[in-house]
Amino acid sequence: MMKAILVLLVAVLYREITGDDQCEEILAPMCRGFLRYRKTKMPNLFGHTTQAQAYRRMERYWANMDLSCSNNFRSTICGVYFPECKTKGTTVSVKLPCREGCLYAKKECRRAFSSYNMAWPTKVLKCKQLPRKKSKNCVKPYKKLKKPRDRQHNFCQPNQIELCNGFNISKVSLPNFFQQDDPQMISTELENYRQLLRSNCSPNLRFFMCGVYQSWCPSNNRPIVLPCRQVCEEVKASCEATYRRLYNGLKWPAKFQCHRYPLPNSTVYPCKASDTITPDDEVPFRG
Incomplete structure (x- = not known):
């Protein structure tokens, strides 16, 4: 039952909507300026109706983002809380991050998360429930890293x-x-x-x-x-x-x-x- 509801929510999020509701600038400091887009639209995948609600829930993952183990981790977790929003005339389109980017991040961050005793946020990032890149209904991921990024201690x-x-x-x-x-x-x-x-x-x-x-x-x-x-x-x-x-x-x-x-x-x-x-x-x- 829950899986069916999530699939429905995903479908709703990347459909095109006609109406007066417009996109809004992303405000969250851990996401703003780090994504390929600047605007989002509520409600999100989790039913948050304001950016303040989404921000309160996702702030716990800020430390994971700061590890910088993957270009796709921040874009994926920010993307599920603050999906991309574009307007064309009166049409508003909303997209989630692609499944492939989520999977890249999970693999690329495995070593870094382990070394800092951090766990993959399984309740938030369920990669298989995100749309595939080939559907063209998701935000394109960054390229997969050829090898894990080594942290610099200068x-x-x-x-x-x-x-x-x-x-x-x-x-x-x-x-x-x-x-x-x-x-x-x-x-x-x-x-x-x-x-x-x-x-x-x-x-x-x-x-x-x-x-x-x-x-x-x-x-x-x-x-x-x-x-x-x-x-x-x-x-x-x-x-x-x-x-x-x-x-x-x-x-x-x-x-x-x-x-x-x-x-x-x-x-x-x-x-x-x-x-x-x-x-x-x-x-x-x-x-």
């Missing part, structure tokens, strides 16, 4: 993110605190907070976000220095309501939850408070 590296220029620590850790090791991926994710950063909701916001995504690296013996928890608490108190308003009700991101960040006396991770650095007055966004 530790102290020059900062490559323009947004984070101007602080008095020039070296950052790769991978960062969230195991992201691709500067382009980090930059793309940071760009999704363009509106929040321009809101000036907190004088510590840019310092905090750069410390989150570009963990400071004083030396290879101490490769990760994070923002102190009190900086996070000030930023969250000042900016959470602004974030919800600017991003159509999305909750404060899991990466910015303050329990993740150390207290000044931490023996696990050293931390920096905002008054220990000297940022430039203004750093432009790329693009």
